[in-house]
Amino acid sequence: MPDDHGNQDEELSTGMACLPHEETAEGILARLRVRRETGLPEEEAASRLASHGPNALRRKARANILVLLLSQLASPIVYLLIGAAGLALAFGEIIEFAAIAVVLVINTMIGFITELQAVRSMEALRQLTSRTAVVRRGGRQQVVNAETLVPGDIVILDAGDVIAADMRILESAGLAADESMLTGESLPVDKSSDPVAHGATIHERASMLFKGCALTGGTGEAVVTATGMETELGRITRLVDEADPDRSPLEKQLEQLSRNLIWLTLAITVIVALSGIASGRNIVLMVESALALAVAAIPEGLPIVATLALARGMLRMARRNALLERLSAVETLGATTVILTDKTGTLTENAMHVDRIVTASGTWLLDRENQVFRDAEGAKPDRPDEALTLTLRNAALCNNAALDGDGEKATGDPMEIALLRASLAGGIERKGLLRDCPEQAEHAFQVSTRRMATVHRKGDELFVAVKGAPEAVFETIAAVRQDGHDTPFDAAQQARWREMCNTLAGQGLRLLAIAGKPMKTGGDPVYDGLTLFGVAAFRDPPRQDIAAAIADARRAGIAVVMVTGDHPATARHISCEVGLSREADGGMEGKDLTAIDKLPSGERDALRRTRVFARVDPAQKLDLIRLHQAAGDVVAMTGDGVNDAPALRQADIGIAMGERGTQVARDAADLVLRDDRFSTIIEAIREGRVIFMNIRRFVTYLLSCNLSEILVVGLAVPFGLPLPVLPLQILFLNLVTDVFPAFALGTVEADDGVLDRPPRPPSEPILARRHWVRIIFYGIVLSATTLAALLLALGPLALTGDAVTTLVFHTLAFSQILHVFNMRHMHDGFLSSRVVRNGWVWAAVVVCVALLAIAQFQPHVAAALKLVALPWQAWATVAALSLVPIVVGRLVGWIFDHHRSDRPS
Numbered sequence: 001m002p003d004d005h006g007n008q009d010e011e012l013s014t015g016m017a018c019l020p021h022e023e024t025a026e027g028i029l030a031r032l033r034v035r036r037e038t039g040l041p042e043e044e045a046a047s048r049l050a051s052h053g054p055n056a057l058r059r060k061a062r063a064n065i066l067v068l069l070l071s072q073l074a075s076p077i078v079y080l081l082i083g084a085a086g087l088a089l090a091f092g093e094i095i096e097f098a099a100i101a102v103v104l105v106i107n108t109m110i111g112f113i114t115e116l117q118a119v120r121s122m123e124a125l126r127q128l129t130s131r132t133a134v135v136r137r138g139g140r141q142q143v144v145n146a147e148t149l150v151p152g153d154i155v156i157l158d159a160g161d162v163i164a165a166d167m168r169i170l171e172s173a174g175l176a177a178d179e180s181m182l183t184g185e186s187l188p189v190d191k192s193s194d195p196v197a198h199g200a201t202i203h204e205r206a207s208m209l210f211k212g213c214a215l216t217g218g219t220g221e222a223v224v225t226a227t228g229m230e231t232e233l234g235r236i237t238r239l240v241d242e243a244d245p246d247r248s249p250l251e252k253q254l255e256q257l258s259r260n261l262i263w264l265t266l267a268i269t270v271i272v273a274l275s276g277i278a279s280g281r282n283i284v285l286m287v288e289s290a291l292a293l294a295v296a297a298i299p300e301g302l303p304i305v306a307t308l309a310l311a312r313g314m315l316r317m318a319r320r321n322a323l324l325e326r327l328s329a330v331e332t333l334g335a336t337t338v339i340l341t342d343k344t345g346t347l348t349e350n351a352m353h354v355d356r357i358v359t360a361s362g363t364w365l366l367d368r369e370n371q372v373f374r375d376a377e378g379a380k381p382d383r384p385d386e387a388l389t390l391t392l393r394n395a396a397l398c399n400n401a402a403l404d405g406d407g408e409k410a411t412g413d414p415m416e417i418a419l420l421r422a423s424l425a426g427g428i429e430r431k432g433l434l435r436d437c438p439e440q441a442e443h444a445f446q447v448s449t450r451r452m453a454t455v456h457r458k459g460d461e462l463f464v465a466v467k468g469a470p471e472a473v474f475e476t477i478a479a480v481r482q483d484g485h486d487t488p489f490d491a492a493q494q495a496r497w498r499e500m501c502n503t504l505a506g507q508g509l510r511l512l513a514i515a516g517k518p519m520k521t522g523g524d525p526v527y528d529g530l531t532l533f534g535v536a537a538f539r540d541p542p543r544q545d546i547a548a549a550i551a552d553a554r555r556a557g558i559a560v561v562m563v564t565g566d567h568p569a570t571a572r573h574i575s576c577e578v579g580l581s582r583e584a585d586g587g588m589e590g591k592d593l594t595a596i597d598k599l600p601s602g603e604r605d606a607l608r609r610t611r612v613f614a615r616v617d618p619a620q621k622l623d624l625i626r627l628h629q630a631a632g633d634v635v636a637m638t639g640d641g642v643n644d645a646p647a648l649r650q651a652d653i654g655i656a657m658g659e660r661g662t663q664v665a666r667d668a669a670d671l672v673l674r675d676d677r678f679s680t681i682i683e684a685i686r687e688g689r690v691i692f693m694n695i696r697r698f699v700t701y702l703l704s705c706n707l708s709e710i711l712v713v714g715l716a717v718p719f720g721l722p723l724p725v726l727p728l729q730i731l732f733l734n735l736v737t738d739v740f741p742a743f744a745l746g747t748v749e750a751d752d753g754v755l756d757r758p759p760r761p762p763s764e765p766i767l768a769r770r771h772w773v774r775i776i777f778y779g780i781v782l783s784a785t786t787l788a789a790l791l792l793a794l795g796p797l798a799l800t801g802d803a804v805t806t807l808v809f810h811t812l813a814f815s816q817i818l819h820v821f822n823m824r825h826m827h828d829g830f831l832s833s834r835v836v837r838n839g840w841v842w843a844a845v846v847v848c849v850a851l852l853a854i855a856q857f858q859p860h861v862a863a864a865l866k867l868v869a870l871p872w873q874a875w876a877t878v879a880a881l882s883l884v885p886i887v888v889g890r891l892v893g894w895i896f897d898h899h900r901s902d903r904p905s
Contacts, residue, residue, distance in 0.1 A: 020168040021168065021196045021205040023168070025168070025170045025193050028168045028225065029223060032152040033152065034153075036170060036221070038136065038138065039138065039154040044152075045153065048151060052150055053227075054148070054227075054228060082104065085100040100731065131145075131162055132145060133146050133155055133165075135155050136156065137153070151224050153165075153224040154170075154221060154222075155222050157219060157221060159219065161215045163209045163210060163212065167209045167224050168222060169208065169221075170193055172218060172220040173219045175217070176188040176190050177210075177214065177216060178216050181640075181641040181642045182213060182641065183202060183203050191220070203615065210232045211234075216412070216413050217413055236645055237645070240649045272717055272718065302702055309691060309698070312746065313691045320683050321673060321675040322672075322683070323674060332653050332670075334685060335634045337559065338634070338635045339558055339681065340563045340647070343570075343571055343574055344640075345660045347562065348574060349541055352414040352415050352510070353418050354537070355539040356537045357536050357537070358500060359385060360481065361388075364388050365378070368425075371425040384427075387482065388426065394466070394467070395419040395465075395512075396419065397437060398466060399412075399416045399467075401416035402430075403424070403430070415510065415538055439456055441522060442455075443526055449468070451468025451472045451476075452468060455522060461518060462521070463519060464519055464530075466527070469512070469513070471501075473532070474489075476527040476528065478528075478530060480532045481531050489532060504537050505569060507569075508574060511535055513536075516533060517529060540574075542577055549677075549678045550578055550580055556686075556756070557757070558685070558759060560611070562612045562613065564616065565614075565615060565643060568615060571612050585611055587610065588614070589615045591615065608628060608631060621637075621643075634652045635653070636652065638655040638681065639656065640662060644668075645667070648668040648669045654668055654669040654670045657672075657673055659674070671684065689755075692760070697823050698823075699767060700767070700775055701745055705738050705779075707783070708778075708781075709725070709733070710779075711779060711780065711783035712724050712786045712812065716787065724808045725805055728866075729805065737816055741817060741844045741848065744843065745820065747838060747841075748834050748838050749838075778885065781889075785815050785881050785885060786808055786811055786812045789807055789811035789812075789878070797873060799870075799874065801868075803874070806866075807870060809865075810852065811877070811878050814878060817882075819889070820844070821836055824836060
């Protein structure tokens with residue numbers, strides 16, 4: 001080895017002129033300056049480790065508790081509360097200051113605890129076990145920590161190994177790897193040491209093994225070509241880091257609403273204070289009035305109620321096997337307009353099964369539910385078909401997989417496992433079969449021949465069982481078994497079988513031909529003069545509930561797009577089968593996708609209407625998400641592989657599979673499905689829509705209550721009336737009598753048609769024009785009722801001092817409590833309304849009444865709020881006036897219903 005490590009490290013770190021998969025084994029060894037027989041010297045391995053660093057990926061930093069705590073304060077409405085607290089402190093209103101501080105602490109802790117639990121739940125999923133690798137260093141074989149691997153290490157491979165770095169294969173004896181985490185392919189990929197042509201995609205690089213993938217079969221040797229962040233896995237990790245997820249729609253809308261409230265608060269406070277001072281009113285009274293207005297304008301309960309509603313939604317989703325990492329993601333789900341979904345393991349079961357077996361006598365369909373074979377018409381045959389029996393027998397014998405117990409647990413190649421299960425359905429069990437027909441020899445699968453054979457003895461006779469790719473096996477076939485005898489495999493037979501295979505492959509099925517023949521001696525050639533018994537067709541079937549879930553998504557106005565790394569024919573067939581697209585829709589391959597930012601608008605629109613994308617790499621998935629986001633869509637992305645992680649990070653909602661999902665995918669996601677069911681996403685979207693509807697409902701309630709308080713103070717003071725309610729009384733209303741009904745509104749169930757409506761436009765604010773109309777209308781009604789109480793207290797009732805504010809306080813309080821029943825849909829009858837029928841709403845009313853009773857009759861609380869005893873006439877006035885808003889609300893509902901019924905149908 002050369003002594004100039006610096007020059008070598010420079011060459012190794014700057015990359016290779018020719019990509020590793022394109023070079024010969026000898027060429028890559030020469031370029032990496034390593035001898036296969038001895039491997040790297042120990043000192044050279046140490047030098048390269050110091051130069052390249054550990055063979056490890058950058059890991060997401062553990063959630064910082066302090067940052068998580070401070071993030072709960074990052075809201076304009078919280079800033080407004082802090083400002084109000086500072087104002088109260090500046091004017092010596094210690095009780096008001098303490099009350100607002102309690103609000104801030106409660107809101108912060110609710111959000112902090114909820115998100116901390118979610119983060120800890122997600123981090124519990126991130127337990128990565130350390131890996132080792134068997135390498136040849138310094139002329140001897142040894143086991144090393146995978147993090148110490150360096151480019152040039154010679155690695156010894158065996159079935160079941162998890163690949164610890166990107167490697168170029170030097171020798172392969174039946175090597176096959178599961179690369180679904182990188183490519184989306186559900187089947188293992190056969191590997192060889194032969195170079196691959198320039199321009200091959202990752203799906204086609206048969207001479208390479210990639211970090212994180214697992215060997216499903218075979219043995220061999222390989223040389224490490226890349227480690228850590230330089231691997232394909234590292235490249236995807238870098239894409240994850242570069243993805244830039246935007247804030248959720250709810251976060252944006254609440255922030256905009258909060259900004260508007262800030263300006264409203266400042267404007268009203270300044271106008272009332274200056275007008276009062278200019279008219280000669282007492283400055284202390286004006287300052288107290290300004291503080292009351294500031295407190296009245298801020299919906300102190302809004303952040304608490306919003307946080308509680310989102311936290312409740314998070315817990316409800318967790319019970320439905322949907323684990324969320326951040327609160328705002330709850331509502332974002334409800335705004336979803338497009339779902340980009342992976343195929344393997346998301347739409348399908350990610351498990352190969354024999355779908356049918358074709359023999360010369362016909363097609364035999366496997367009924368998986370009943371574990372029997374049926375003919376093309378669905379009937380169970382009266383007697384076994386000989387060709388089918390021979391096909392299943394040889395499929396079970398020419399096989400290295402194993403089933404445990406009842407066959408549910410298995411080890412080995414997925415297609416071989418599927419053949420064993422199909423054989424069981426046909427009454428053939430491998431262990432018993434091997435006792436009768438012990439194996440004498442095995443001719444392992446080779447990538448070059450694409451077939452495998454085993455030799456068996458039955459009594460005094462030998463026979464061979466063969467399986468392989470149909471085109472490879474057909475080259476060795478001399479006859480076809482049909483009706484108990486062999487028919488020559490002539491040109492007509494070949495054409496018929498090849499056409500049948502092409503038809504099945506076009507339906508997305510994977511095929512294996514099963515053949516065999518008797519042998520005179522063990523030395524006879526195994527692949528000459530074979531008899532074809534049948535062709536087994538495999539499929540990764542759709543999940544049973546997927547078609548209904550996609551239909552629900554379409555009914556809800558949500559576009560579902562398949563974005564997969566799998567084969568185009570398989571993707572198209574599955575998409576048609578589950579109702580995602582039609583045969584005429586076609587699809588698009590990743591190689592045909594040009595840079596999206598260079599496409600004209602017409603082609604972009606056509607791309608957005610495409611429903612199936614196959615052979616798509618991680619960068620292209622990112623581009624597709626950004627394409628939809630640029631058009632104003634709220635995008636959810638589902639996936640389970642490492643190749644999905646960048647897209648999961650970029651999407652508005654990244655949804656990872658919890659059972660089959662890789663660790664990297666879970667790290668990048670906002671939502672983890674613990675049951676891997678696509679239908680769980682639809683349930684979560686329904687929950688998100690319900691939450692947003694309830695957020696609108698309680699925001700309307702809170703703001704109409706706050707507007708009434710603003711109007712009561714803002715109209716009374718300029719007209720020379722005494723301050724109707726004190727700042728601390730307003731704060732009590734906002735924190736106590738408003739919060740409980742508002743939170744109860746957050747529990748109202750949606751009507752059955754919540755998924756029958758299209759998603760709301762992402763640009764639509766929390767409060768549309770119709771909601772502001774309701775807020776203003778009910779704010780005026782509530783304030784008019786309260787001002788009427790003030791005038792009655794000063795006039796007919798002849799109350800003075802604190803008795804006046806006590807009567808006004810209770811009138812406003814009870815009016816607001818009963819106002820909760822006005823938050824039903826205008827077209828709902830009063831008693832049939834889901835608000836009126838909600839038990840939590842009634843519980844909130846009872847709690848608020850009890851709290852008002854405590855405020856009135858508990859001496860210390862009453863003294864702090866300056867509440868005094870009232871005569872019975874005053875209480876009668878409170879009771880009568882408190883009913884006015886709900887009566888008006890019912891009258892408006894009746895007029896609305898009457899007006900609607902008069903419209904022509």
